[in-house]
Amino acid sequence: MNSASLKIALVQTDLYWKDKTANMAMLEERLMNLEAKVDMVILPEMFTTGFTMDAKEVAEPMNFTTTKWMKQMAAQTQAIVTGSFVVEEKGDFYNRLLWVSPDGKIDFYDKRHLFRMAGEDGHYDMGKERKVFEWKGWKIMPQICYDLRFPVWTRNRLQDSKLEYDLVFYVASWPSPRISAWDILLKARAVENLSYSIGVNRIGQDGNGIPYSGHSAAYNFKGETLGFIESKEDILFIDLDLDSLQEYRQKFPAWLDADRFDLR
Numbered sequence: 442m443n444s445a446s447l448k449i450a451l452v453q454t455d456l457y458w459k460d461k462t463a464n465m466a467m468l469e470e471r472l473m474n475l476e477a478k479v480d481m482v483i484l485p486e487m488f489t490t491g492f493t494m495d496a497k498e499v500a501e502p503m504n505f506t507t508t509k510w511m512k513q514m515a516a517q518t519q520a521i522v523t524g525s526f527v528v529e530e531k532g533d534f535y536n537r538l539l540w541v542s543p544d545g546k547i548d549f550y551d552k553r554h555l556f557r558m559a560g561e562d563g564h565y566d567m568g569k570e571r572k573v574f575e576w577k578g579w580k581i582m583p584q585i586c587y588d589l590r591f592p593v594w595t596r597n598r599l600q601d602s603k604l605e606y607d608l609v610f611y612v613a614s615w616p617s618p619r620i621s622a623w624d625i626l627l628k629a630r631a632v633e634n635l636s637y638s639i640g641v642n643r644i645g646q647d648g649n650g651i652p653y654s655g656h657s658a659a660y661n662f663k664g665e666t667l668g669f670i671e672s673k674e675d676i677l678f679i680d681l682d683l684d685s686l687q688e689y690r691q692k693f694p695a696w697l698d699a700d701r702f703d704l705r
Contacts, residue, residue, distance in 0.1 A: 444577040445684045447608070448479045450520075451677040453657040453670050455645030459499055461489040465510050472514050472522075477678055480577060482514070484524025485612055485643040486586050487536065492614035492647060493527075494564045500529035503549075511541040519543045521576055524641075525552070525585055525612050533566040538583050538612060540574050548574055552585040553594055561587075571704070573606050579683060582606040586613040589626045589640070593704065597634035597696065604696055607686055610639040614647070617654040624656055631660040635689070635696055637667075637681050644672055662689055 452471065457463040472482060486492060489507055490499045501507060507526045515522040525538040536552040551568025555561040571594070574581045582605070588594060589611050597604045609630055615623045623640065631638035637659065644655040659667040659679040668677045690696065 445682060447579050447681040449481045449679045450475060450479045451641045451657045452484050453655045454674050456491045456643055458648035459490045459493055464489045472518055479520050481521040483610060483641045485641055486525045486614045488524045489526045494560050496527055496534035496564045500527045500534050502529055511539055512545050515541045515543045536565050536585060538585055550583040554587045554591050556587040580606040582609040584611045586615060595630055597636055606636060608637040613642045615642045617652040620654050620656055627658060628660050628664045631662055632664040635662050637661055662686055
């Protein structure tokens, strides 16, 4: 079923350090008490543990506890539920975003750009595939945190004379000292890709003493702010309109002049 409107819940929260049970219980209570019916729920990066390099300690296989919990939440909310957690697969570890639909179908995206300044590249394996998911007539690209700094990977390319996606979203654990870059780049991704752009970041302080200040936000294709949360626990409800996006692309077809390139 196609829909010109897409209603999204951006869940900005503190996280219990490496405590999956506590995080899932806290998030379940919030999702079961949403103030409005939505089409999609976005959770932060590594929402079951916080951003940790202890991959072997916290990892789990696919279709285990976190996957089953996400399937349950998607079925109960009748919405897409998405966010990343640590997955082990054949001895490799991934910062993996799951895309779980109400009917139980699952897709995923593995983080491409691993944050070397925290040693993520030494503990996790790099994702190799761009993904675009479809939901209710929308084409949606998932990204994870550090991916935000690399516009070529996110570039909205032409496919069959149409742009590849309508919405790009980032789940993140983006620290407070660099939050101005987060604000700038989220808006830039919207403008340069003629798409909606959403970022969901956590708040609080993790087990390594690193502070996070949220700034979860949604921007339209002009870079205008549709919603913004500062440094507090909250759920931001956003309503996106596909018709206005398509109308703007027709009136301002900058995408027709975009440079062609191949990713390697």
